[in-house]
Amino acid sequence: MTDRSLIARPVAHRVRWRTPSFDRISFYGLPLVLPLAVLTIWQVATVRGWLAPQILPSPSDVAVTFIDLFVSGDIVTGLAISLRRILVGFALGATGGLVLGVALGRSIRVEQYVGPSLRAIAQVPSLGWLPFLMLIFGLGETLNYVVIAKACFVPIALSTAAGIRNIPVRYIEVARVLRLRRRTMVLRVVLPGALPTIFSGVRIALGHAWIAMVVVEMLADTAGVGYMMTWGRTLFQIDIVIVGMVVIGIVGFAMDAGLRATERRLRQWTPDHV
Amino acid sequence: MRATNLLDIRAVSKTYIVDDEPVEVLRNIHFTVAEEEFVTVIGESGCGKSTLLRLIVGLDIGYCGDILLDGTRIAAPGRDRGIVFQDHRLLPWLSVEQNVALGLDASDESPAAVKQAVAANLDLVKLADFGRAYPHQLSGGMAQRAAIARALVAKPRILLLDEPLGALDSQTRAYLQDELLRIHQRGKVTMVMVTHDIEEAVYLSDKIVVMEPRPGRVRGIVPVELPHPRNRAAADFIAVKERVLASLVNGPPLCFDAAPKSRPIVPDGRARRFG
Ligand SMILES: Nc1ncnc2c1ncn2[C@@H]1O[C@H](COP(=O)(O)OP(=O)(O)OP(=O)(O)O)[C@@H](O)[C@H]1O
Ligand SMILES: [Mg+2]
Numbered sequence: 001m002t003d004r005s006l007i008a009r010p011v012a013h014r015v016r017w018r019t020p021s022f023d024r025i026s027f028y029g030l031p032l033v034l035p036l037a038v039l040t041i042w043q044v045a046t047v048r049g050w051l052a053p054q055i056l057p058s059p060s061d062v063a064v065t066f067i068d069l070f071v072s073g074d075i076v077t078g079l080a081i082s083l084r085r086i087l088v089g090f091a092l093g094a095t096g097g098l099v100l101g102v103a104l105g106r107s108i109r110v111e112q113y114v115g116p117s118l119r120a121i122a123q124v125p126s127l128g129w130l131p132f133l134m135l136i137f138g139l140g141e142t143l144n145y146v147v148i149a150k151a152c153f154v155p156i157a158l159s160t161a162a163g164i165r166n167i168p169v170r171y172i173e174v175a176r177v178l179r180l181r182r183r184t185m186v187l188r189v190v191l192p193g194a195l196p197t198i199f200s201g202v203r204i205a206l207g208h209a210w211i212a213m214v215v216v217e218m219l220a221d222t223a224g225v226g227y228m229m230t231w232g233r234t235l236f237q238i239d240i241v242i243v244g245m246v247v248i249g250i251v252g253f254a255m256d257a258g259l260r261a262t263e264r265r266l267r268q269w270t271p272d273h274v
Numbered sequence: 275m276r277a278t279n280l281l282d283i284r285a286v287s288k289t290y291i292v293d294d295e296p297v298e299v300l301r302n303i304h305f306t307v308a309e310e311e312f313v314t315v316i317g318e319s320g321c322g323k324s325t326l327l328r329l330i331v332g333l334d335i336g337y338c339g340d341i342l343l344d345g346t347r348i349a350a351p352g353r354d355r356g357i358v359f360q361d362h363r364l365l366p367w368l369s370v371e372q373n374v375a376l377g378l379d380a381s382d383e384s385p386a387a388v389k390q391a392v393a394a395n396l397d398l399v400k401l402a403d404f405g406r407a408y409p410h411q412l413s414g415g416m417a418q419r420a421a422i423a424r425a426l427v428a429k430p431r432i433l434l435l436d437e438p439l440g441a442l443d444s445q446t447r448a449y450l451q452d453e454l455l456r457i458h459q460r461g462k463v464t465m466v467m468v469t470h471d472i473e474e475a476v477y478l479s480d481k482i483v484v485m486e487p488r489p490g491r492v493r494g495i496v497p498v499e500l501p502h503p504r505n506r507a508a509a510d511f512i513a514v515k516e517r518v519l520a521s522l523v524n525g526p527p528l529c530f531d532a533a534p535k536s537r538p539i540v541p542d543g544r545a546r547r548f549g
Contacts, residue, residue: 174363177331177351178424179380188376192367269367269408 057239065239066246074228075247082224083251085141085213089148090206097153097205098198101160102186105194111161122158126151126212130219139220144213151212152205159201163194199263203256210252225251280432280464281307281330286339288325298489299325303339305483305495307432312458312465314475315483316522322490323468324360327434330466331357343432353380356425357434360468362417364409370396370420371405377427395423398457415446419453426461435467439474451477455502472522476514477504484521494521 039059045051046058053061069075103110104118126147133150137143167190175189191198217226225244232240288300300322307313315323328334330341332351341348343355356377364373374392383391396402399419409417418438425433435454439447451474458465469475475482475498482496496518504511 170359170361170363171365173333174359174365174376176333177355177357178376178428179351179353180376181379184376184379188368188372189365192365195367267367269410 054236055238057242062239062242062246065237066243069228069240069243075225075243078223078225078228079247079251082213082217082226085144085148085224086206086209086255089145089213090152090209092145093149093152093209094156094202094205096149097156097201098160100153101157101198102164102190104157104161105164106186106190115161118154118157122154126208127215130216134220143220144216147212147216148209151209155201155205155208156198159204160194160198163197163201164190166197167193195263195266199259199266203259206255206259207252210248210255214248278309279306280309280311280344281466282340282342282345283307283326283330284340284342286326286329286337286341288322288329288334288337300329300337301489301491303490303492305492307464307466307481310458310462310464311481312455312467312479313481313483314479315466315468315485316470316472316475316518317485317490317493318487318522319470321485321487323485324436325490327357327436327466327468330432331355331434353428354431355434356428356430356432358418358421358425358436358438360436360438360440362409362414362421364417364420364424366409369406369408370401370412373409373420374405374424374427377424381428391427392423395427396420398426398461399423399453415442415450418442418450422454422457426457426463429461430463432464432466435465437468437470440470447474454478459502472515472518473506475518476500476511477506482518484518496521 042056043059046053046056050056057065066075100114100118104115105111129150130147133143133146137146171189171193175185180189213224214226214229217224218230221227225247229241229244232238232244283303283305286300286303287298289296289298291297303326305313315326317323325334329337330348332348332355335349343352364370365376368376371392374395375388378388378391381388393402393405396405399422401416401419401423404412404416404420409420412420422433422435422438438454439450442450454465454467455478457463467478479498482498483492484494484496485491486493496514498514500508500510500514
């Protein structure tokens with residue numbers, strides 16, 4: 001249809017700001033500058049012997065260890081265990097957080113009863129609960145799930161509530177005039193309107209959960225990426241520890257990037273999704 | 275005047291509380307809207323036109339006096355009333371189709387019937403090709419038309435329009451005025467439209483309610499008894515325009531309609547404050 005082509009025009013126009021090739025180089029290249037610089041300094045430091053190799057193994061040693069651990073399957077099994085924990089804990093915590101968040105945001109009563117306590121709980125770091133939770137749940141899989149779920153639950157509940165409360169009144173009035181059913185109200189007005197805020201909460205939650213999980217694995221577990229690092233430290237094999245750090249960093253970064261991509265996809269309606 | 279009054283606004287007053295101070299926004303508003311009538315409300319900025327529409331649509335029930343729809347006092351939004359807000363208020367995350375379909379959410383129509391009604395109403399406002407577009411992909415005029423479709427899809431008996439053409443260029447405006455007339459005649463909808471434009475009011479309506487500010491009051495009601503289609507250059511058209519202008523700018527309050535000069539009778543006998 002001829003009219004349809006009109007719709008796409010402003011979007012196509014926007015790209016012309018800079019030449020695409022320059023955009024691509026700066027998009028993918030610039031973020032790599034800092035890691036490459038660190039790697040270079042690290043290499044120089046080990047070659048010049050600024051630090052003993054027991055304290056700072058060379059990048060190539062770490063790379064060899066990485067390949068060894070990868071081939072032996074240690075990384076893969078550790079990572080699989082950690083990712084399953086994150087997945088289960090996140091699913092539990094996020095679902096609960098979303099439900100409580102909707103209730104908090106939609107009902108003043110619920111906010112009055114629960115809101116202040118939740119905000120107080122949010123001040124205690126998830127790991128502050130660890131000794132207490134260890135006594136209740138003992139060591140094992142449940143402890144991991146509970147810590148991760150708790151780390152996700154609080155920020156998602158709070159951000160969902162905040163996002164809902166900040167939906168412009170004019171859209172709420174539209175919903176009232178059209179007498180939308182409760183279900184439509186939540187699915188078509190409240191959640192989409194709160195989505196940007198919810199997603200910033202989800203990203204914080206996943207970050208917290210990832211950190212909490214690694215620490216639990218380091219302190220109170222016998223599997224997973226975090227445990228692999230503790231194991232390396234007890235063996236005085238700092239290269240294993242560094243491999244663990246790199247893996248944790250990359251996986252965490254990938255999860256955050258995945259969430260950002262999901263959000264962009266869900267928010268295609270925004271005029272300026274770049 | 276035509277036979278039955280669909281909407282009966284009786285001695286309506288509205289006071290907002292701002293910083294603990296009462297601010298009287300509407301005082302003793304009184305006029306009627308007949309079935310299938312096209313009424314425009316005109317008056318300077320801040321005289322309470324949007325507030326009046328909010329009361330009629332049922333968004334705000336904290337007022338004195340009575341707004342009767344078919345003899346029943348309005349207490350909440352209802353399917354019999356649709357509104358197009360001053361800003362179009364399409365939900366930006368829903369496509370045009372989905373936005374319009376919200377108008378039928380409260381009904382028991384089957385999904386197929388909803389789909390058909392949405393298509394028919396998009397057709398009516400000439401947006402048939404834009405059902406899948408998102409609001410940010412529409413021009414201002416197209417967005418207003420989509421909002422009109424959303425308000426019309428549930429077949430309200432009365433459509434309230436708050437300066438729907440206010441922000442448009444004069445060409446689009448003239449075009450949409452004709453579309454509104456077409457919808458009004460074809461759909462047999464009663465319309466109450468707020469506007470700033472005297473010519474628009476004379477061109478479209480059967481009756482013009484002229485308001486004055488601080489507090490918002492009805493200064494006069496000017497009937498427009500010209501046949502459609504109206505010629506903006508005709509002498510009788512210009513004569514009506516002059517009359518509206520005169521009542522708007524200076525002149526003593528006009529009374530062409532039966533607005534009561536004494537205190538109206540309050541049905542339930544509660545004490546109420548009038549100006
Ligand atoms: N929620 C509110 N609280 C307090 N005062 C309000 C509120 N809404 C409107 N008012 C006041 O009521 C008066 C009338 O507002 P309203 O929006 O009805 O005017 P209007 O005639 O529609 O003006 P415009 O032509 O500029 O749209 C204004 O003085 C405004 O400040
Ligand atoms: Mg207004």
